[in-house]
Amino acid sequence: MTTDPLDETPDRLTLQELACFRGDRPIFIGLDAELEAGHALVVTGRNGAGKSTLLRILAGFVRADAGQVLWNGVDREDHDIPWRERLHYLGHRDGIAAELAAGADLRHWAAILGVPRPLRAARVAEALEALDIPHLAELPVRVLSAGQRRRLALARLLLARRPLWVLDEPTTALDRDGQALVARLIGDHLDQGGMVVTATHLALGLDDRVVPLDIEEAAP
Numbered sequence: 001m002t003t004d005p006l007d008e009t010p011d012r013l014t015l016q017e018l019a020c021f022r023g024d025r026p027i028f029i030g031l032d033a034e035l036e037a038g039h040a041l042v043v044t045g046r047n048g049a050g051k052s053t054l055l056r057i058l059a060g061f062v063r064a065d066a067g068q069v070l071w072n073g074v075d076r077e078d079h080d081i082p083w084r085e086r087l088h089y090l091g092h093r094d095g096i097a098a099e100l101a102a103g104a105d106l107r108h109w110a111a112i113l114g115v116p117r118p119l120r121a122a123r124v125a126e127a128l129e130a131l132d133i134p135h136l137a138e139l140p141v142r143v144l145s146a147g148q149r150r151r152l153a154l155a156r157l158l159l160a161r162r163p164l165w166v167l168d169e170p171t172t173a174l175d176r177d178g179q180a181l182v183a184r185l186i187g188d189h190l191d192q193g194g195m196v197v198t199a200t201h202l203a204l205g206l207d208d209r210v211v212p213l214d215i216e217e218a219a220p
């Protein structure tokens with residue numbers, strides 16, 4: 001029987017000497033960071049510093065040109081599929097099917113995320129409730145405002161429990177309540193032993209659970 005090397009509770013994420021080039025141009029070189037369960041790595045830096053690129057490397061959409069990303073010492077490059085199955089990635093694009101109703105979009109995601117069919121309706125209802133958008137369930141996504149769409153995208157995080165959340169500017173387009181909600185969702189996820197890597201300039205109010213990573217200082 002083969003065992004999945006990522007089956008252990010993931011409690012340590014290590015970025016080791018990561019480098020990324022676009023053409024001949026280095027975006028960052030020699031980037032190191034360490035994150036433990038229950039903590040959030042908050043990536044900051046000027047526009048174009050490479051925050052989204054770093055998050056996309058973690059999620060497995062972009063290859064690093066050098067260095068490693070390790071989870072409990074396991075290299076993500078060697079375990080691409082199990083790695084992806086243990087994270088939620090939320091990028092700038094919401095990944096929402098415009099013609100579906102909001103609730104149907106989430107049901108679609110629940111299927112993609114492997115939620116067993118009999119549990120999907122309840123999970124979707126809970127996620128809509130948590131993001132304070134149950135009244136949008138029957139509306140086509142194309143008529144939603146930018147902030148409502150963002151809330152719908154964030155609701156995906158709650159459909160299936162995954163230990164690592166990779167969130168690129170998760171509060172874009174959100175009002176103050178929405179921003180507070182994101183901080184609370186992240187706090188709850190950390191309370192449950194999860195990990196978060198996020199590019200955000202929002203003060204999360206998570207104090208000692210935040211590990212700051214200024215990408216320009218870390219890899220000038």
Ligand SMILES: Nc1ncnc2c1ncn2[C@@H]1O[C@H](COP(=O)(O)OP(=O)(O)OP(=O)(O)O)[C@@H](O)[C@H]1O
Pocket residue numbers: 022023027045046047048049050051052053054
């Ligand atoms: N597919 C690509 N091909 C070429 N260059 C790219 C590509 N994707 C990103 N870049 C470049 O890499 C650099 C880093 O981009 P990235 O989106 O990671 O920055 P960022 O820190 O997230 O910026 P922002 O704060 O504006 O969102 C930028 O100069 C960008 O133009």
